[in-house]
Amino acid sequence: MQTPGGDPAVPASRSRAARLAAASQRGGVQPVGVAPPGVVQPGMMPVQPPGMMQPITQQMGAMNLQQPVAAPPPINYQAPISAAPPQPAYGAPSAHQPTQMQQQAQAAGAAGAAGRAKRLDPKTLPNPTKIQQPKHKVIYNVAPSNDLGHQPTAPPFAHHKYISTDRGSCTPRFMRSTIYNIPTTKDILNTSHLPLAVAVQPLADVGFDESEVPIVNLQPSGPLRCRRCAAYINPFVRFIEAGRRYVCALCGAGNEVPDEYFSPIEVSGQRRDLAERVELWRGSVDFVAPPELVNAARVNTKPVFLFLLDVSAVAVGCGLVKSFGNAVKQILAQALAEDPDTKVGFITYDKNIHFWRLGKESLQKVVLPDVKSVFTPLPSDAFIANYATNKARIDEWLDRVPNMFSKTDIRDSAFGAAVNAAMLSFGTTGGRIIALQASLPNVGPGALKPRDTDPAVHTSMGANERERQLLLPQSKFWRELATECAKRVVCIDLFVAAQGYCDLATISLLTQITGGSTSYVPNFHIEKHEERLYRDLERMLTRNHGSDAVLRVRTSEGIAVETYDGHFRLGPQGEVELAGIDADSTIYVNLKYDDNIPEKNDAAIQAAMLYTNRDGQRLIRVHTLSLKTSNKLGDVFKAADIDTVLGTFVRRAIVDLPQKKLGEIRTKLTENAVDLLAAYRKHCAKSSSEAQLILPDALKTLPVYLLSLLKHPLLCNSQAPLQDGIVSIADLRSYFMSYYSNLSLEHLSPSLYAKLYHLNPVMHALDNGAEVGDSSSESSDDDESDDDNGGRRGSKPTVIGSEDYYGGFWMPPTIRLSTSELEKQGIYLMDDATNIYLAVNSPVDPNIMSRLFDANGSLIYNDQDEFNLRVHNMIASIRFRRPFFQSLLIFDMAQNHVIKRQFLNRLVEDGSDDYTTKEQINVLTRLSYAGYLCHMHHCIQNKM
Numbered sequence: 001m002q003t004p005g006g007d008p009a010v011p012a013s014r015s016r017a018a019r020l021a022a023a024s025q026r027g028g029v030q031p032v033g034v035a036p037p038g039v040v041q042p043g044m045m046p047v048q049p050p051g052m053m054q055p056i057t058q059q060m061g062a063m064n065l066q067q068p069v070a071a072p073p074p075i076n077y078q079a080p081i082s083a084a085p086p087q088p089a090y091g092a093p094s095a096h097q098p099t100q101m102q103q104q105a106q107a108a109g110a111a112g113a114a115g116r117a118k119r120l121d122p123k124t125l126p127n128p129t130k131i132q133q134p135k136h137k138v139i140y141n142v143a144p145s146n147d148l149g150h151q152p153t154a155p156p157f158a159h160h161k162y163i164s165t166d167r168g169s170c171t172p173r174f175m176r177s178t179i180y181n182i183p184t185t186k187d188i189l190n191t192s193h194l195p196l197a198v199a200v201q202p203l204a205d206v207g208f209d210e211s212e213v214p215i216v217n218l219q220p221s222g223p224l225r226c227r228r229c230a231a232y233i234n235p236f237v238r239f240i241e242a243g244r245r246y247v248c249a250l251c252g253a254g255n256e257v258p259d260e261y262f263s264p265i266e267v268s269g270q271r272r273d274l275a276e277r278v279e280l281w282r283g284s285v286d287f288v289a290p291p292e293l294v295n296a297a298r299v300n301t302k303p304v305f306l307f308l309l310d311v312s313a314v315a316v317g318c319g320l321v322k323s324f325g326n327a328v329k330q331i332l333a334q335a336l337a338e339d340p341d342t343k344v345g346f347i348t349y350d351k352n353i354h355f356w357r358l359g360k361e362s363l364q365k366v367v368l369p370d371v372k373s374v375f376t377p378l379p380s381d382a383f384i385a386n387y388a389t390n391k392a393r394i395d396e397w398l399d400r401v402p403n404m405f406s407k408t409d410i411r412d413s414a415f416g417a418a419v420n421a422a423m424l425s426f427g428t429t430g431g432r433i434i435a436l437q438a439s440l441p442n443v444g445p446g447a448l449k450p451r452d453t454d455p456a457v458h459t460s461m462g463a464n465e466r467e468r469q470l471l472l473p474q475s476k477f478w479r480e481l482a483t484e485c486a487k488r489v490v491c492i493d494l495f496v497a498a499q500g501y502c503d504l505a506t507i508s509l510l511t512q513i514t515g516g517s518t519s520y521v522p523n524f525h526i527e528k529h530e531e532r533l534y535r536d537l538e539r540m541l542t543r544n545h546g547s548d549a550v551l552r553v554r555t556s557e558g559i560a561v562e563t564y565d566g567h568f569r570l571g572p573q574g575e576v577e578l579a580g581i582d583a584d585s586t587i588y589v590n591l592k593y594d595d596n597i598p599e600k601n602d603a604a605i606q607a608a609m610l611y612t613n614r615d616g617q618r619l620i621r622v623h624t625l626s627l628k629t630s631n632k633l634g635d636v637f638k639a640a641d642i643d644t645v646l647g648t649f650v651r652r653a654i655v656d657l658p659q660k661k662l663g664e665i666r667t668k669l670t671e672n673a674v675d676l677l678a679a680y681r682k683h684c685a686k687s688s689s690e691a692q693l694i695l696p697d698a699l700k701t702l703p704v705y706l707l708s709l710l711k712h713p714l715l716c717n718s719q720a721p722l723q724d725g726i727v728s729i730a731d732l733r734s735y736f737m738s739y740y741s742n743l744s745l746e747h748l749s750p751s752l753y754a755k756l757y758h759l760n761p762v763m764h765a766l767d768n769g770a771e772v773g774d775s776s777s778e779s780s781d782d783d784e785s786d787d788d789n790g791g792r793r794g795s796k797p798t799v800i801g802s803e804d805y806y807g808g809f810w811m812p813p814t815i816r817l818s819t820s821e822l823e824k825q826g827i828y829l830m831d832d833a834t835n836i837y838l839a840v841n842s843p844v845d846p847n848i849m850s851r852l853f854d855a856n857g858s859l860i861y862n863d864q865d866e867f868n869l870r871v872h873n874m875i876a877s878i879r880f881r882r883p884f885f886q887s888l889l890i891f892d893m894a895q896n897h898v899i900k901r902q903f904l905n906r907l908v909e910d911g912s913d914d915y916t917t918k919e920q921i922n923v924l925t926r927l928s929y930a931g932y933l934c935h936m937h938h939c940i941q942n943k944m
Helices: 013-023 107-116 186-192 292-293 313-318 322-338 391-404 416-425 465-469 475-488 507-513 526-540 633-638 640-654 660-683 702-710 729-740 745-752 760-767 848-852 865-879 898-905 930-944
Strands: 099-102 139-140 163-166 174-178 181-183 197-200 238-240 245-247 254-256 284-288 303-311 345-351 354-360 361-367 385-388 431-439 490-496 516-519 545-555 559-565 575-582 587-593 603-612 617-631 694-696 757-758 784-786 792-794 826-830 835-840 887-892
Touching: 139 174, 174 603, 174 617, 174 640, 174 887, 181 186, 181 633, 181 729, 186 633, 186 660, 186 729, 186 898, 197 603, 197 640, 238 490, 284 507, 303 313, 303 322, 303 416, 313 322, 322 391, 345 391, 345 416, 345 865, 354 391, 361 391, 391 848, 416 431, 416 475, 416 490, 465 516, 465 784, 475 507, 475 575, 490 507, 490 526, 507 575, 526 887, 545 559, 545 587, 545 848, 575 603, 633 660, 640 660, 640 729, 640 745, 660 694, 660 702, 660 930, 702 745, 702 930, 760 848, 760 865, 826 865, 835 865, 835 898, 848 865
Parallel strands: 139 163, 181 617, 303 345, 303 431, 431 490, 490 516, 490 575, 835 887
Antiparallel strands: 099 694, 174 197, 197 587, 238 245, 245 254, 284 617, 345 354, 345 385, 354 361, 545 575, 545 603, 559 587, 603 617, 757 826, 784 792, 826 835
């Protein structure tokens, strides 16, 4: 099929994945410390073990595998507080009858709640493990709710796997709303205490077997736009007057249809040319920008990468320089060699700045010794070279750079001056800076002081004004520099190989304002972290990326945009300006009411982004989301989306962190959730006993996710176990503030409530000749039936560690995050979206140990052992398409190791010990999940 402008229809992402996997076969050079096929070095995953699925083990950073979910069947839950609470009953609840838990009415504060929690069976409490990935193939059809014939519900969970088809409204990969049944009045929303917001991920990777966003060419006039609100043509416009006019789906204004766009209307009310007009039946499209917008672009038409490398003694000593040379050489050869227009350049820095002329005859270093007065000593074309024609010289430099500075004793860092010099090198055409840094910038413009040296600052992290100051930038220079970079369309990605305090609160402004990302690796060392550097740089350089972007969100009558949150800078008219934006970037749009929504009208939200893609083409990406409306509070709660609601809670905490004490923030978050749940209890479950805790079915896991957030390093106290071995607590918290302000919803929930897998049942089933997860009684792969979302679902036997429907591997069922779930002689795999933990609960059968580990305790690879192969497949599937590489941390539970304390701290359902006195820590972080739930119930009762 051809688009109107002659562009071929976009193939499904399966083809794209195949092409990328084939491309990754070229080259063959392996990074130092990264094992070649079939060889595993201590503590590392093989890059490409034989027999493993190619797309997962090779081009992790550029694949199209998604890890969201299908909508599982709801749960009816009743558990009276007694000595022996009954087990939960599963079934389909009525429209407004949610999860229920009977409790004793008497309560006396958090301490009393914790005591009552002992009488609860934690296994019966609602948590994410009760909602497993469905075994059937889930296809989520996105279309107007009236087309599906039932009331709207929230989409599949963002962290589950599903295949989404765009039938008019954009898929949840690109835009998710906190509510999928919008209240018709502001009063209803205020009564619910639900946030009203959408999370927009404009360049998100499509899922496996999903179609790419089509390109639509409507030149020379460009796409149709409403004369009143400027909304773009979309599937929800209504054509009238025999097709000569159309009614805007957002503002309701009538608009003329140009002669070149006219088509007669059939008896069915649809245009005769509907099949050829992709923009009228797809919720996400890329319009080719009209000439006036193309001519106004300020950016290079092809990718330009300028690498900024710290070569101080600190960076050389930890192996950063050596790791960089080997990693970049491979990435350029394997991922960017096919593009003949890709340009690269290199600047190194310590207390001086070094420009490198990549001439055909020889390499030449030009030193800029006066960092107080920065300028570019060479024209940009002298040190920014075409990679295809200068590959030999570039490879030579990458091979030689570790030895050039191997004997340096300069420990100073003029990072601010180096960034300024790199920015000036682009002139006015823009580009990308990939900066690598190992220490605090301490000389030249923007020199910073080590603010965290005062021990008093860390006695009670967050409890005093001095600590909160560490979360604020200490110099105006960095904000001004980042703003100037954004104006020049220079996007900065930052890799911090921290050997001490680096003041991330200040230097991360470079990525936050320009639309880049920050990768933070404390205590970086080449033997442990070289693969992390390789994979993170690979993801930065190969993922879908846009530049010189401007995004604006428009809404239908009754609602309006209030604020934007994310990595960007606001333009003069309130639009979002991004020097760069990538596939992992997410922007939150908070909405407000400016009037009531007309009865029986749907609500529409449209995000339009003008940008330049990687091929230098100027496009307008448009995502249109249609939502039903209701004047019934029960309908509003029923269609709430837990992932987006949770995301708004996290954003609120980030905003408050530099301004309030940690205890105050934790209390405020809990109170916000209590207000929400109390509203449901009061208005939607009036007939229930006051002794019952009533949770809305769509939000029944909100309490455990919220407790996980309170115990996360973002909000926990400085003396918590997770902080052991961290070089700077202030930097760690600043990193997570930046991380969560840009994180995709796909990775949000597992980063809070980690996924814990028990591996022993997998091994025992394989040894007994039975496949774990094999559902032989289910229908064959060709059998399909309607699912709850108006789509289809096919069923076939599922085998743990084998290929699933979504380009990955089937995973075992997750188990609760509690020590009570850990069995002696058990082996456990945990995914917290930051690291992967492989825990051995000794003593373990030596036969099992020999199948997974060598004598040094490192994971081995053996494709002749089915259990070993399945474990490797699961690890590869976890890592696939995460924004940052997850290191594999192997430890024995019998040993008192820092990794063990980190692991135990992720078991959020247990009561935790913060190693501080009662006066120094808010009581909420010490409660178990049962105690926290009882505490919330007590607060809800007080509001009734």
